[in-house]
Structure formats: structure tokens, C-alpha cells
Amino acid sequence: MIDIRKGRKEDLPEILELIKELAIYEKALDQVANTVARMEVDGFGDHPVFGFLVAEENEKIIGTSIYYYRYSTWKGKRLYLEDLVVTESKRGEGAGKLLFEATLEIARETNCSGMMWQVLDWNDPAINFYKKYDTVFEDNWVNCNIDF
Numbered sequence: 335m336i337d338i339r340k341g342r343k344e345d346l347p348e349i350l351e352l353i354k355e356l357a358i359y360e361k362a363l364d365q366v367a368n369t370v371a372r373m374e375v376d377g378f379g380d381h382p383v384f385g386f387l388v389a390e391e392n393e394k395i396i397g398t399s400i401y402y403y404r405y406s407t408w409k410g411k412r413l414y415l416e417d418l419v420v421t422e423s424k425r426g427e428g429a430g431k432l433l434f435e436a437t438l439e440i441a442r443e444t445n446c447s448g449m450m451w452q453v454l455d456w457n458d459p460a461i462n463f464y465k466k467y468d469t470v471f472e473d474n475w476v477n478c479n480i481d482f
Contacts, residue, residue, distance in 0.1 A: 336429050338436045341386035341398065343378045346370045348395045349386060352419045359422070360454060387436050389420065389429040396424040399433040401440065404450070413441035415451035430463060452477070 341349065347370050357363040376383050389397035397420035404414045415437055420429045441449045453460045453471075461471075 335391065336396070336427070336432055337390045338387055338432050339390065341377075341388050343374055345386075345388055345395060346373045346377070349373070349388070349398050349400070352395070352398050352421060353400075353417065355421060356417060356419045360457075384416065385440075387433055387440075389433050391424070391429070396421050397429040397433055399437045401437055403444070403446070406447070409447045411444075411446050413437070413444070413446045413449045415449055418451070425459075434463075434467070 350368065350370055350373065353368065354363060354366055357366045377386070384400055384402045386401065387399045388395045397418075399418050400416045402414050402416060404412050406412050415434075418430060418433055418437070420433070438449055453464060455461075464471075
């Protein structure tokens, strides 16, 4: 039985491990600079900037959905799904579906106009998963960032 619940501060060490597991899968572990201390401030400080859900099985965290709100001048308030991670040994058992649908529900409950996320173009399992939801895959936007 998989349970979905809102994330708590004490979950953060396990959440960071899931983030690192995803980074290994995406061949980018060297890019993970986040820490539990930073996540505590960013998620539970005076001005939280992200929220998260966890999937638990037998009281063990097996997955997470990490999200935040953004604003589109064209569409209004949007929920941005930063990461959807299920530990490798539990993939394909329904935790990702439950997390994704619970995250969509948060977007609806908080009056968002929709939800956005990214997927690597080579991640066929994830792309096929998202196709089940009538996802629009854009090819005309280039991601940009500046790191400090």
C-alpha cells in the first residue's frame, strides 16, 4: 500500500538522497550542490519557496514530488513540478502516478491555470509516462539559466 502525504522537515535527508539518485540517473550528480540545511530554510523558513509530497510504503519514503509556484504573464499562476522521483527499485509500481496526480490536485486546489515541468529528451520512460496525461511537449523554447 502506497500512501501520499505532504512532506515534513524531517523527511529532507531522504528527499535529498532521492534527488541525488535522480541526478545519478541523469548523469549529473556533480551538479547537485543543495544541502538539507538549505532545503530546511527554503522549504520551511519564513518564506518557503517550495513544497513537496512523499510516497511512502511501509513507512519508508520511496518517492517525492517537489513543486513551486510561478507566474506566467500569458497564463497566470502555474504550478511548476521541479522533480518527480521514485526510487529505482520501486518504479513501475504506481507511486509515480499517485504522486503526479496528487501534485495535479494541488495545482487545481490552489487555483493554478495548469502545471509545467521539464523532461530530458532521452528519458523515454518518463516521456511515455507523461504521454498518458495528454501532455503538450514543446520544442520551440530553449532553457536558459545563470548559476551563482
